[in-house]
Amino acid sequence: MDLSKFRAALGDIPIEDHPRIVQQKSRDHYWYSPILKAQLDQVTADIVVSPRTQDEVKTILAAAFKYEAPITPRGAGTGNYGQAMPLSGGAILNLMGLDRVIDIQPDRVRAEAGIILEKLDEQTIHAVGGEMRFHPSTYRMASLGGFIAGGSGGVGSIRWGGLRNFGNILGLKVITCEAEPRVLDLRGPDILKVAHAYGTNGIIVEAEVPLTAAYKWVDVMVGFDSIIEACAFAEQAARQDGLLLKEISPVAAPVAYDYFNRHRPYIKHRDQSVVLILAAPAAAEALADFVAYHRGEMLYRSDKATPEELAKLPPMYELAWNHTTLRALKVDPAITYLQTQYPDLDHVKKIIDFFGDEMPMHIEMTRFDGKIVFSGLPLVRYQSETRLEEIIRIHEENGCLVFNPHRYTLEEGGMKKTDRAQLAFKQEADPKGMLNPGKMIAWDDPEFDFDSGRVWLFAGLQTLGAA
Amino acid sequence: MDLSKFRAALGDIPIEDHPRIVQQKSRDHYWYSPILKAQLDQVTADIVVSPRTQDEVKTILAAAFKYEAPITPRGAGTGNYGQAMPLSGGAILNLMGLDRVIDIQPDRVRAEAGIILEKLDEQTIHAVGGEMRFHPSTYRMASLGGFIAGGSGGVGSIRWGGLRNFGNILGLKVITCEAEPRVLDLRGPDILKVAHAYGTNGIIVEAEVPLTAAYKWVDVMVGFDSIIEACAFAEQAARQDGLLLKEISPVAAPVAYDYFNRHRPYIKHRDQSVVLILAAPAAAEALADFVAYHRGEMLYRSDKATPEELAKLPPMYELAWNHTTLRALKVDPAITYLQTQYPDLDHVKKIIDFFGDEMPMHIEMTRFDGKIVFSGLPLVRYQSETRLEEIIRIHEENGCLVFNPHRYTLEEGGMKKTDRAQLAFKQEADPKGMLNPGKMIAWDDPEFDFDSGRVWLFAGLQTLGAA
Numbered sequence: 001m002d003l004s005k006f007r008a009a010l011g012d013i014p015i016e017d018h019p020r021i022v023q024q025k026s027r028d029h030y031w032y033s034p035i036l037k038a039q040l041d042q043v044t045a046d047i048v049v050s051p052r053t054q055d056e057v058k059t060i061l062a063a064a065f066k067y068e069a070p071i072t073p074r075g076a077g078t079g080n081y082g083q084a085m086p087l088s089g090g091a092i093l094n095l096m097g098l099d100r101v102i103d104i105q106p107d108r109v110r111a112e113a114g115i116i117l118e119k120l121d122e123q124t125i126h127a128v129g130g131e132m133r134f135h136p137s138t139y140r141m142a143s144l145g146g147f148i149a150g151g152s153g154g155v156g157s158i159r160w161g162g163l164r165n166f167g168n169i170l171g172l173k174v175i176t177c178e179a180e181p182r183v184l185d186l187r188g189p190d191i192l193k194v195a196h197a198y199g200t201n202g203i204i205v206e207a208e209v210p211l212t213a214a215y216k217w218v219d220v221m222v223g224f225d226s227i228i229e230a231c232a233f234a235e236q237a238a239r240q241d242g243l244l245l246k247e248i249s250p251v252a253a254p255v256a257y258d259y260f261n262r263h264r265p266y267i268k269h270r271d272q273s274v275v276l277i278l279a280a281p282a283a284a285e286a287l288a289d290f291v292a293y294h295r296g297e298m299l300y301r302s303d304k305a306t307p308e309e310l311a312k313l314p315p316m317y318e319l320a321w322n323h324t325t326l327r328a329l330k331v332d333p334a335i336t337y338l339q340t341q342y343p344d345l346d347h348v349k350k351i352i353d354f355f356g357d358e359m360p361m362h363i364e365m366t367r368f369d370g371k372i373v374f375s376g377l378p379l380v381r382y383q384s385e386t387r388l389e390e391i392i393r394i395h396e397e398n399g400c401l402v403f404n405p406h407r408y409t410l411e412e413g414g415m416k417k418t419d420r421a422q423l424a425f426k427q428e429a430d431p432k433g434m435l436n437p438g439k440m441i442a443w444d445d446p447e448f449d450f451d452s453g454r455v456w457l458f459a460g461l462q463t464l465g466a467a
Numbered sequence: 468m469d470l471s472k473f474r475a476a477l478g479d480i481p482i483e484d485h486p487r488i489v490q491q492k493s494r495d496h497y498w499y500s501p502i503l504k505a506q507l508d509q510v511t512a513d514i515v516v517s518p519r520t521q522d523e524v525k526t527i528l529a530a531a532f533k534y535e536a537p538i539t540p541r542g543a544g545t546g547n548y549g550q551a552m553p554l555s556g557g558a559i560l561n562l563m564g565l566d567r568v569i570d571i572q573p574d575r576v577r578a579e580a581g582i583i584l585e586k587l588d589e590q591t592i593h594a595v596g597g598e599m600r601f602h603p604s605t606y607r608m609a610s611l612g613g614f615i616a617g618g619s620g621g622v623g624s625i626r627w628g629g630l631r632n633f634g635n636i637l638g639l640k641v642i643t644c645e646a647e648p649r650v651l652d653l654r655g656p657d658i659l660k661v662a663h664a665y666g667t668n669g670i671i672v673e674a675e676v677p678l679t680a681a682y683k684w685v686d687v688m689v690g691f692d693s694i695i696e697a698c699a700f701a702e703q704a705a706r707q708d709g710l711l712l713k714e715i716s717p718v719a720a721p722v723a724y725d726y727f728n729r730h731r732p733y734i735k736h737r738d739q740s741v742v743l744i745l746a747a748p749a750a751a752e753a754l755a756d757f758v759a760y761h762r763g764e765m766l767y768r769s770d771k772a773t774p775e776e777l778a779k780l781p782p783m784y785e786l787a788w789n790h791t792t793l794r795a796l797k798v799d800p801a802i803t804y805l806q807t808q809y810p811d812l813d814h815v816k817k818i819i820d821f822f823g824d825e826m827p828m829h830i831e832m833t834r835f836d837g838k839i840v841f842s843g844l845p846l847v848r849y850q851s852e853t854r855l856e857e858i859i860r861i862h863e864e865n866g867c868l869v870f871n872p873h874r875y876t877l878e879e880g881g882m883k884k885t886d887r888a889q890l891a892f893k894q895e896a897d898p899k900g901m902l903n904p905g906k907m908i909a910w911d912d913p914e915f916d917f918d919s920g921r922v923w924l925f926a927g928l929q930t931l932g933a934a
Contacts (some may be wrong), residue, residue: 102556
């Protein structure tokens, strides 16, 4: 890397090199994992480059190729696995300046990668009454490109599955890292080459995604005497095809009482498990009947709340997904989490019985290939790396999947399968391996086993016939 | 029944008594069934009464109570089980004059029972860009009230399940048949007392239903070499959570070639089985990729058709649901059909292997309590009632459900379970039994077994805790 020549080649593109600021922009939320925290704490880039246009991105990538400067793209840095952390130094490519909306249609939107998801929805709701199908719990911070490059699903996944699913991303514009960077318009199966690839094989500068009807979602919290009852209710609610719910998340006691500070007044006692729900306005009344039938306790409904209450409370989705972990961590720094999947309620129950309060259960109901499954984000009261590995092993021995969030490579995290088509695409889009180096094992290890037989959240391209 | 006094009590409410017209309005599409055709051919009312307002409905029902005139409510008469046929004569209550839209909100609409579904959607699309979640294939004729009183689901049921599902009907306004008819506003679990009850326990005059985002749905027809391949593809397409499809229907050869006259030019040969699909515009491209991956042959896409082609072709949904049967019947009057449900592809295959061309398979992919299932509307080359009963028995012996469409009572059809709560509601809303007499066995037979253990499409009220 010739950093000074690289900098010189960037002309008037804004560069930041103050070490404190560069360090801050070199980090994401990797510290949810004590293991990643220890491994990545020293990681920092040399500079942060903040392009204002797609042409400036091309200039940067040409210079990176020429002077061999590692480039790690970054949106808002809300990832949890070091997705945007520069293992080899070089430059952080801050894409938040690329935030234009390109085109809004009644059923889709195309925008630049750096737009914040909430801001994007504001524009599409205003223009056509539509919103994105799903978003992470970091909706108010995260960028469109960051979500696609580093995320997998979130609020809305109970209806629409995840980003992995065919049809949930309609198009991506990607810039390659070559002597003369090319602009590629990816559509169809090609999209999965760069979705959830952490920017290792091309820089996403634009994305086109479908819109669905926007609603003023009603936040609901329901109480149950046990987490099993909460999970059983959550599954039944998810099976109600006529109830339009965007989020269903059972959370075991004492998580809600101990960690959901501002919602605590609504929770009756520390042993109460809860289910967090987002309901369409037309579904709120039917949901209330359904809750009563299942003997749940209606603890909170935003459509019945006073303006004073609403002003005090965060949106319900900021209690869910990895915000559950975040809220727990803020109170108890010894907490971490896992990413799991349970095929049915029996498996959930078995694991809960096994670990009890060492692993307070947190489930996100999602659709996975047409089936309703229990996606787990259980909290873990962390003891040691050895014990964490043991918890993972016990899951796997009992037929439960684990997508390990304590790994920073694509393959080890278990979410994204790297296959030959993907590797071939990186050879084409990033021949010198300048893009987010160190994150794709298959690139660095010629002996990599593509066919290890594991289950992957992003199963690679063969499912779509592109491999 | 004192018909002349009943007539006199109606004042200037329009009455029709020309025998030919009365007979025509006394019929629905019962003739799809050779059994019902034989049983119901002689059924006719004495008069047809056509109220213009809800107050006139009250006047009619008060007079019916006083002079003991049987009342059989009717929308467009597109039912297939004699739902709107007056077994005891008396008056047909033609509700098509009650067609006002009461209120349109972004996520719901309330309208009078007689509005035609397509007309209702036109108004909601214009006002808020929303449409009903599902509709029968008789969309351009059927009324809102008729659909709710006599239907179960249709195009859209692959996303939203059926009318039976909690949240798919938000409210019903019902008028009772008493000395002083009451107007009841039913909400929540009470709705299921009168949904799919053929008007036996109250006259539906208004309904409130949720809206979903309206799209210019793309009609798609895909060809396969065998019906099993078509069904396998249909199931995979249904499982794609990111593909927004409103209709997925595999139809066995030679049905498409022999009976879909205007689409025949698109079908390659008589042995080609097809899958009929309605796709959201944003899903059309991804669907085409998906079809190619599954080695399907893209036979027709309305978004690629010329204006001349579009002008010649009926909408794709008019090949599906019971329009498949209708089109077959028009060509071959010896054809009838069944209503079945297959839990998985293996069961579909087993039944297809069993019956071959005696029962050309026609499947509608639907959601049923959160699961994707194969709802069957197979054509049957009718031989005799004995053989039809045998076909039903073979289904049941092989673990496949049959909702017998050759029965005119609620209970024998097997779609609607009559339970005590429902019977009690009829005692309250129709104490003299004037409403659509002869359709509810539990009313006429005090020995009726409520707990026969059968599986019902409308499972009664206990599932919602209202029994």
